[in-house]
Amino acid sequence: MVFISLRAGRYIHRFWGKCTLSLDSFCVFVYPVTFSSMMEIKVKDGSSLCTLVPDGEPHIMQSGSVSEDLRCSSISVKSTPEIEKKYVHRVYDAIAPHFSSTRFAKWPKVAAFLESLPTGSLILDAGCGNGKYLGLTPSCYFIGCDISAPLIKICADKGHEVLVADAVNLPYRTNFGDAAISIAVLHHLSTEGRRKKAIEELVRVVKKGGLVLMTVWAVEQEDKSLLTKWTPLTEKYVEEWIGPGSPRVRGPSPFTLESIPETEENGSQAHAKDSNDSLTENMQQSMCLTPQNADDVFVSKHGMSQQEYFVPWHLPYHRAEVSGASSGALANCLARKDDKKGAVVYDRYYHVFGEGELERLVSGMDNAVIVDKFYDKSNWCIILEKTL
Known part of the structure; x- marks a missing residue:
């Protein structure tokens, strides 16, 4: 089911892939998303979006001319392991209303990060949950995504611009945003390859000089x-x-x-x-x-x-x-x-992440540098700046 909103139209060309549609300005959010087979969606430039969904789980492949070798080499990272389907996706789908009712307080350091961004910034919240950070700064523009369709519906019912998407395969155009956040998301990914890919995706979708804030649960708990x-x-x-x-x-x-x-x-x-x-x-x-x-x-x-x-x-x-x-x-x-x-x-x-683990995941990236790292409320946190 696809819903089209005309509220934040002028930003669609910045983030919705390479698709070219007839409307001059619009914004799209999608919920719920269900697929049952291999699909190939042709877009105007001749590239395609491919998705293989064996269990009702959306997997949106990036558009563009990518070689078959690269597609095959990344399939193991982009394919969702069973443990995540059963003990992350299905759980949050089942508990979404109750989870949302308990998630309203904002972390001060996340709020401070968002409030520090320039007026007019376009911000992606990847793994937005019930959308508690969406719209936090009225002078900025927010879009969000999450793997849980019920949580995305909660966000959409509040008027937020959101869609269902996988953190390791974000369906946004490269260099579209000014900043991105990923709050308490990476620790739900079950392999190092998937965690690293999710970080790479966050960096990919922001423009040069853009900032990315990530937080994860720490092994080193205060209690x-x-x-x-x-x-x-x-x-x-x-x-x-x-x-x-x-x-x-x-x-x-x-x-x-x-x-x-x-x-x-x-x-x-x-x-x-x-x-x-x-x-x-x-x-x-x-x-x-x-x-x-x-x-x-x-x-x-x-x-x-x-x-x-x-x-x-x-x-x-x-x-x-x-x-x-x-x-x-x-x-x-x-x-x-x-x-x-x-x-x-x-x-x-x-x-749960050990001290220095987040830094090690980004150490091999040639397009981002660490500008801040800190421990807060039993979480390891890191801020990256895109350099290329």
């Missing part, structure tokens, strides 16, 4: 006790989900773990109290998956810090009934019931 309550993925589990091939469901295990408190900034005191209550769950009941021994919880056998986790979201029963998606998630072991809290519990995949 160290949280690490004892997070559900870690074992090395074998990571290989199965993040490596090639389909994930496999494991059998029952007597090993139990506590549920993970919600650590994102949250203006809802009730939700914060709910998430901070610890609850021991049997992993067969919760996800049908479990670490094999206690050594896997914090440090791998190679001495590497644990960075792959599941983080729960407690969706109240009355919200779950409204959404309608929870019954299928429960049946497929993608969510679990918590009768004590009266909620359906969804687990979200996170790769």
Whole structure:
């Protein structure tokens, strides 16, 4: 379903790829987006947009004359792993209204960054969620995108210019914007290649001299006790989900773990109290998956810090009934019931970042430099400037 808005028309030529349409000025946002097969969309200059969507997940390939070799070499990065489909995309689709109701407070440093941009700047929020940063600075122009169609609908209903898009394959023209932000997004990407590609995309779409702000959850949490309550993925589990091939469901295990408190900034005191209550769950009941021994919880056998986790979201029963998606998630072991809290519990995949990891991801880029990096509210943050 495509909706065309005439509100911010003069900017469409700056960001909507190479497509040339008959209208002089317009702005497009798209929701919801569903595909079921390989599609090829021809555009005026003879290039095409290709998408292969095996499971209803939109993957918009960039237009332009790109060699087949380059397309093949990047397919593994642009193809969404199953762990992200099941424990990021479907989760946020199911919890979107409830998630949105808890996301209204702005991080001061993100707000300060946006307010520091020149009047008239065109800003992209990649992974905009419910759009809480869209329109924050009235003197600037904002557009947003997110992989979750329900969240994009929430943004569109507020009047924002948004569309459904994948962070590793942004459907915007190179050099279109003055700045871009990616707030709490990269940690949902399950491979280093995809995280690096998402950063490259953010830099690509801003013009020379443009700024990019990114924030991610940190391994180095201010509240160290949280690490004892997070559900870690074992090395074998990571290989199965993040490596090639389909994930496999494991059998029952007597090993139990506590549920993970919600650590994102949250203006809802009730939700914060709910998430901070610890609850021991049997992993067969919760996800049908479990670490094999206690050594896997914090440090791998190679001495590497644990960075792959599941983080729960407690969706109240009355919200779950409204959404309608929870019954299928429960049946497929993608969510679990918590009768004590009266909620359906969804687990979200996170790769938490260690100190210096963001800098290492951008160290090989020849078109951007780091202009600032800082730690804020258990997040690592970085600001890049495009140089070429």
